[in-house]
Amino acid sequence: MEWIFANAENIWRLTRDHFALSLPPIVLGLVFSLPLGWLAHRYRWSRGALLTVSGLLYTIPSLPLFVILPVLIGTKILDPINVVIALTLYAVALLLRTVTEAFDSVSPEVRQSSLAVGFSPLQRVTRVELPLALPIVVAGLRVVSASTVSLVSVGSLIGVSSLGDLFTSGFQRDFPTEIMVGIGGTILIAGLLDLLIVLGGRWCTPWMRPARS
Amino acid sequence: MITFDSVTKSFTDGTTAVESLSLEISSRTTTVIVGSSGCGKTTILRMINRMVDATSGTIRIDDEDISTLNPVALRRRIGYVMQNSGLLPHRTVLDNVATVPLLNGDTKKVARQRARELLDTVGLDQALALRYPSQLSGGQQQRVGVARGLAANPNILLMDEPFGAVDPLVRTELQNELQRIQRDLAKTIVFVTHDIEEAFQLGDQVVILREGGHIAQSGSPADIMSAPADDFVASFIGADRAKRTLHTRVLNGRTVVLDEHGTPAGLLKEVPSGGMDLR
């Protein structure tokens, strides 16, 4: 406890860094996987390729990816951007399948009826399919958010500081409290993001709110 | 008037759903297309608003070949009502009905005003206007579907088994309601069903299809009942079955009409004195 108060400033800084590292991959993951997921949903030829590649991406262990990225894209090795890019890749890999399934789940009846009513092709995607896919996308985004927040801490092993610093430092100093604080902070961030996603999702899908009567 | 001229539709997988169909659908009447599952009813209906494009042959609306028209624009001037209503689940009742006027360029205000009027037309309480489709009963949803179909004030209304999924009581109610609306509005309605009772009740003209969109018989209900063109039609309308073979019996002082199973079909109003041949 004492330790926590004495180091509050440091913990707060790491928490902020952790949050700042978690948010971009989640947002970017969503931004990239929506169009890709639609593509995979719409065109059979692209589905196999996209889903296979994303499945492959997801199996890459995080640590080597963090390390090899700067070599590949020419960023500096301590640049947090490496972690952001790597986690964005994972986010896309995870979300792509969900987004595809979300678009798949839009009922054929609604598709037919939007066609019959005279929506243009673009209007059908943006005004009908996308909103109706949202609830499933949101569910997928929650998983992505939790796993991203958890993975950010691995960045500490390559010098990108986050709450993960507390894990390595606590480990080297035989100091479980420090690690527990790190875990607690991570869960807090995950919880906060989850809440934001759930609320955002609810706000975007007013028709899902009322219980069926 | 809608005219089919030797229209054939083959799907890419080789199924020929409709083969060389020629048919005239008169304006301002209700034409019911009836046939069993898979005989091509939906395909015929969808060719009218180009959700499905004919493989060969010509379809004309008031002498205008529809293949020359822009499909999206065409659909916006033809009403379409389908089974399970096909309402957009993420929009309120009002916005569902207002969809087509909005697409046609009306302002939000005008579109909503129109939508409110239509709720009255189809007999829906205004209190339901801001609900979502999932908050309505099946029958209410179908009414909204009809309101949406009428929203663009189309001359033509296509209805694909619109009452197929609601329970019989509600179904009867909706059928009566449709007849009332049609008396007022006199649209060109093309109505698809596989229920011959429904076809007889609603159709000014009934078209009985067999497999592949071939017409087995078309005509007024009474004509078809009294003179089925062939065995297929007779069996389809049940004329050869116990249910259609009626007799009467007096019970509790009233004349009950019974079929051969003894199932009562109704009460006879007047004892026919020989009857009058209308021909």
Next chain:
Amino acid sequence: MITFDSVTKSFTDGTTAVESLSLEISSRTTTVIVGSSGCGKTTILRMINRMVDATSGTIRIDDEDISTLNPVALRRRIGYVMQNSGLLPHRTVLDNVATVPLLNGDTKKVARQRARELLDTVGLDQALALRYPSQLSGGQQQRVGVARGLAANPNILLMDEPFGAVDPLVRTELQNELQRIQRDLAKTIVFVTHDIEEAFQLGDQVVILREGGHIAQSGSPADIMSAPADDFVASFIGADRAKRTLHTRVLNGRTVVLDEHGTPAGLLKEVPSGGMDLR
């Protein structure tokens, strides 16, 4: 005989589905319980095999209070057929039908033999025996459902809207088939539907329910048709409606029976000469 004695069922959420119901269901006849959606039909049926336990009151089968019986054992001696057949999708048709004899301790061989006989009883081709339910049409699935209901050779067969999901033609076929089977087997059938036509066709006894499982009228179909107990019943059976008010007209040389909309109901066999009061 099945007896309901002041039976009430309230669910934990406060809904009272059935209130103080007293009813006698005679053995070896078909009793049809009919009423609109949510009026408690399924609840009544399920109380008979204790899938739902009554909150108060007594239900007796042949004077035995079923609350004293083991529910699982009770269910094994009562057949149950439901809408959408409720077949086990991972078992073949034969194994679905054989399920109950197996549960009752028959050997696999005996159970399958019995199942094969039952396929004949319900008019199913033996060639279908090794298919899975998903490979059958809706009508065939319902036949399998009936066969399974009969598999334990039960005295009682409960049927919950068994033909509600199949299309009208097949439905008629299944109704006729059920009547044929019942002529042979004479089970105590309790049949639930919301279709009054079906009720009139199948029921020796028809029980018309209103909300909350209250009985509006019960009796034979012809009795109910000729003397509805009250306005609710009259309106429910459509006696006050244009559809039930029939008249005849001669067309193409045949006497067609028409309702007030002009919709044909059938052909009259003999011109009634005053008719005969059966009372």
Next chain:
Amino acid sequence: MYSLDAAGSLMNYLWDSILWIFTPAHLSGPTGVWARLGEHLFYSGLSVLCAAVIATPLGLFIGHTGRGRALVIWLTGALRALPTLGLVTLLALLLGLGLLAPLLALTVLAIPPLLAGAYAGVESVDPAASGAARAVGMTEWQILTRVEVPLALPLLVGGFRSAFLQVVATATVAAFVPLGGLGRFIFDGLPVRDYPQMLAGAILVIVLALVSDAVFALIQRIVTPRGVRVARSGQDHAEILR
């Protein structure tokens, strides 16, 4: 420019690491590729098994009774947010060196997908089927074992599939506390920036993941009840028709 360079250097690195893997000195011996692969499989399998012992019965119970649904959602969410690195270091401090700490951490990781698979599997069974089973007189246990579990198997195995995949990929992080397995190559290579060795570790993990994924996909196909498979292909067909 970058992309060309990047593609080129990636190819070089990949080639180097493949050479690294197939260097005889790296292949055999107690710290060789084969041994590490074996260890990796062993740890992954063991922790998924441990997780299954906890999660599967729980998931089946909740799916069958419908009780505790909120618990599952909460639990899977919370467990997913637990950072494996934090967990593994904490457990290593509390439990000391050895297999136990990483094994526990990986078990925790594997629980959410297994729980979700078992629960969703049973939940997805058509209530008409289980209701009918009750109506013909099956006991609750018979309903669970003869109807719900067989029908839930594809999703149940799906849970194993994603749990195993996740554990295989994450077992590398667990190598941070002394543990064998393919993570060794990554952690041994990291401090000295031995790219070929690190990438070799990564490649081996990916290959292992892909192979096991394929195996699970196969199992999933095999356990899908035939009647259900037939229905599915029928649906697919209907979908094509739309």
Next chain:
Amino acid sequence: GSIDPLASGGSSDAPSDTIVVGSAGFAESEIIAEIYAQALEAQGVTVSKQLNIGQRDVYLAALQDGSIDLIPEYSGNLLQYYAADSTARSSDEVFDALSSALPDGFRVLERAAAEDKDSYNVTAEFAEKHTLNTLSDLANLDETFVVAGNPELAERPYGPRGLTDVYGVKANLMTFSPINDSGGPLTVSALIDGTVQVADIFSTTPAIAENKFVTLADPKNLILPQNVLPLINSDSASDLVVKTLNNVSAQLTTEDLIDLNARNQGDEKAAPAALAQDWLTEKGLLSS
């Protein structure tokens, strides 16, 4: 350092008159880095920190690509990194050799008296049982034994290979167990419970004394002298910076390190920043 992942270059893009201080991934390096940073700040130099980077290969690459400008180093290991075959052995030789071995753009400033080097330790019982005093005695062991150390020790010249080459330890009896805590608690407990018999622990680790471990002597200087010194990017080495850091080095002793480490790892768990501040205050280096 503070992180803005969307800024293209991260903290390394700080203005060029800012000195980015880095540290290796273990506590002592972090403490010394804090000392450097706070001493510089006290002299009005703008400083930002990027601590806990990892191992040498990583932070040297970071120094190379400009992510950091300054980092505490250890003379011998740094020399071996750039000139593995160097024959320098004494502290002075190492320092001289190091100054010339460094790549362009890097320089080292004055070394401190403080030294912290890898050391091979065994438990008192094990030492007694096998009469072990020096690393040469390990060659006489005729049973298998396990050496523990950070993973990279396996690749270092003074690692197991060095033991064999220099002291003739039998390679077939020796296995290496990588433990990722830089001679920390797990290594210590592994040594105590007999999971390993020999452990590489930094010589300034308080646990050596606490557990009465026997540090095996290194008569042949397998492990080079390891004086603490600042490694700096030449462009950042302004006179003020050099003077400030040299002042720090002049006062830093091995005892100081042991003391600081004890406060960091012992019950107090004092944070590196606080320890640095205490030390600088005590030595009067905070008054500008």
